[in-house]
Amino acid sequence: AETQKVVLHFHGGLVKKAKALAKAEELTPVYQAAGAHPVFFVWESGLLETLSHNLHEISKEKIFKILVKKVLKHAAGKLFDTGPAKSATGVLQLPTDIEVAVELQKLEAGEEPYGHLKAPADLDDLTDPQEERFESELSADSQFSKEVEAIVAAAHPEQIETTAKGVTAVDRKSGRTLMSPEVIDELVEDRSQAEAAGAKGVLSTAKLVLKAGKILFRVVRRMRKGRGHGLYVTVVEEILRELYIANVGSEVWGMMKKETADTFENAGKDPKRGGWLFVEELGRLSQQGHRPEITLVGHSTGAVFICHLLAHVAAARQDPDHPLPADFTFKNVVFLAPAVSCALFADTLDKYAKLMDSFRMFTMTDANESDDTLVKVIYPRSLLYFVSGVVERETNGAGTFDLPLVGMERYFTDAGTYSMAEVATVRDYVQAKDTRAVWSDEDRGEGLASNSFSHSDFDEIGQNPDGSERTTMKSVQHIIAQGA
Template identity: 35%
Template sequence: MAVSGCSIVLKDGELMGSSRLDLKTTMESVRNAGGNPTIAIHFHGGLVGQSDAEGAASKLAPEYASTGSVPIFVIWQTGLFETLQNNWKEIFKTEFFEGILERVLQFLVGRAEQPPGARGAPLDVPHPKEVRKEVAKRKTGEEPYQGLNPEPAKMAPDLTVAEDQQFKEAILKDASLAASAHAILKNADVRQFEPELQDAIRDSEKEMAAGGRGLITAFVLGVAVKAFMGALRRLNRGRGHGLYVTAVEEVAKAIFAADVFGRFAWNAMKQDTKDAFQDGDERFGGTALLYELEQIWAHGLRPRIVLVGHSAGAIFVCEMLKAAAKRLPADIKFEIILLAPACTFTLFDSMLTLAPDRIAAFRCFGMSDEFEQKDAMLGNLYPRSLLYLVSGALEEAADEPLLGMQRFHSRKSPFSDDEIPGIKRVIETIGSREHTWIWSMSSIGAGFDCGAASHGGFDFEPNTLSSVKHILQNGT
């Protein structure tokens, strides 16, 4: 007898509506049907809200069921895309942000194009009008300075006396930058700014009220120096995302608080995956899943359990495996399918440490870096994929290694085993079998094909979906 499966809806990790009853009914049907079916538990990505996630689940359910699997969809109310899209559009509307960005780009270009042996002299920087003309290419879908790939050695963050003086003078003499800073500070909510700046902003507000401007100048200079040095450090270490994109990430982080550019929302979303495994199977969705799986085991059934995690859904998968290691019998193991996983290598490594024997099989599908760089999730403002934004701005460390980004799998500098040992541990622990990591475009054969060219396209891209269905039906 076929079991139809269900969807469960979570908010802040807690079960909503009839979700607990629906899950219980589905799992009772599995027990009553007997045999050892495949239970496919799907965790959607972080960009979609509840309505879109429910729509996707209704379309995927018959696809998964056609393999003989019992599909369970965990809908966990994220909707991160709308937050990111709205907030970043507002960031780019800020004249002060654009002004700092142009100055940082001006001096990054000057350093990148500095001739050999010229250190010590002032930089030959492009005129601000040239920079604005280049930045304006965004309007036609072009990435500013796309062809400029500076040698890391040229981007050393130790400024010469001449460079330091030249940069600071350019900032201090920029009247439009000072005016935009005055405008943004005059009516700003101090909480929208980076925490280190908040005291300076309060002092600036007091000085403005008294007719002074000195602290505004210090505020502008502090932001510019922080962004410029942050970009230089990353480009020097080979950890940039392209000259323009790196500048955008570092300027946003230098000015704005975490809730403005999306880090707060991203961290809250990650916390939701942890909260789902708190004590109480009648209340928390992840704990309810583990409880029902344990009941199936107690009835003598031994189903295949396949966890499918797309994007931030991979974070949910990691948290489930960590919780399973603490709560479930040792012989309950999971097969894992990840689609463009947005989890960090650090999280995945910690999961493997806590649950080393819980993964029975594993396959990961992701975009090749070529497509990752072209997948402009925020249009011409930020011409990279969600994973690039997560790695470069939303995670605490700049260029945080993510499991689903091909660039971190090279194991060559700056991602060598000595520099980032966690990458080595993960790849050697999980990737011993051939074709564990599949990067688009791939047409190796059944279960190994992937044609996804956008982060949001993995669930329904025909070749990738065919591979997922093949694994559900036949294993890896």
């Protein structure tokens, strides 16, 4: 008899439930045409909605615009300071305000300001006098001082807006800005201390000026070490991490990932959870002689879900009381633009690689990843860039930057900068077979073609905007029908 085929599709969790269910309906005939019975794991977070709403709002803030201009101006001056023209005194030749404004205008056209400016080989860290020059220029800026005063004047008790699941989406403490509540608290405290000392004006911006100095230092350091995401994008990331972290979707993102692990918690106990219950059912079917070929497809955060599933299945295989056969494996594992960290996937590979008969990832080249705009007015790179640069956390919960993600080509092509063990593990595994990664736009024949140019395009069917046929899901169909 012909082996039955089953596809377990883990969607990205980024959109609302209704949209995810519509996607499941759309993909059902695609999987059926490949001879497989599809099962969809759907969960929702509303992350894209939160990000889009908050980033649009932040982009309009006066304080944000002032900080971007100032930090960008001094960081660009530092990068221009190279070669024979390098200043002997360390006093930077800064671009003019007009030159910076012209670069920022590029955002309107969907381009990246200073997009072609690379860190020179002789770039060094920001010096103390260079940081002090920046801080005194910012302190002396009357618009900046006025705006800080207005933010403090508009301070109010904390107001929290949550997603449908009760996760914080907006955490506001001033009517004028989405800066994190603890930052507003510091600004308010700054002013009261200044007033208590009988001073007005300049002193009450001191804390924010020092924070801005730290931001500039970190931007230059990241660019120097090859950990920048392009100059402008790195400036935005560092401002958001330092001043707006409560409102950049970090909590929604963390909760979304947690849900993909929680579904396998407390197996066999009430309340019943979809993840472990499904694996139990799979075991029962196997005992009745049903051993289908199973393909796992994970889009975006769906790849995180798959890592937790593999861990649970590995434990079930070793449990004599679990109905799942001890030799159970998955025929194919397919990642579509995976938003999983190299740390989690490296751990998964170390422990559970034997559960995957074959692996293939479809994702973008770095050039296409960089061109995939998340929010035009503020962040011209992709969702994965934003997750890596702003939203992700270290395993201990600490904030981080440029966190290596499996779906981003930069971590595969620059082994010198990214020599960390977890990145090397993933890189070595993916590069061990040339069929393990397809970098869009690429066509190496059936099952090895992808022409998705946006994070959300990988599970799309039909035609691209230019009329060409979308090939990523065609490749996935081929893998299911013919094997990878």
